Amino acid sequence: MTSPPIGNAIQARRTALGLSQSELAQLARTTQAQVSRIERGAITPTLPILERLARALGADLEVTLKAR
Template identity: 55%
Template sequence: MAFDLGQAVHDRRTELGISQTELARRARMTQPQVSKLELGGTVPTLPLLARLAEALDASLNIALDGDTSTVAFIAHAA
């Protein structure tokens, strides 16, 4: 699941056209923390997930079904 989450963060960040540094600023993280997260090297806490969703102007949807997980940031309506 860590890899799926990291990919979802990367995808939404690039969709917004912002750098890892900008996302880190918005989510009150460091750029190395964002990089590690995007590479699937860490599983964030619930408060950090909430900050990431806010920083990415999106809702976070996580679906777990046995060994399968789906993670997606859904953009807020404009």
């Protein structure tokens, strides 16, 4: 199972900043387990969680919705 693009993006940004999952979780006011599950694609993060993660990572949150 491969990680979804959002999980990959979060993990790439986190590691580029030299943050552990625990450090990111603390900055985003969530848990390390939740960060891990998001990065692996085990759960889909809610918009509020995504906003907090983006803020903690110093990144812009861009959401694109498209019909299938």
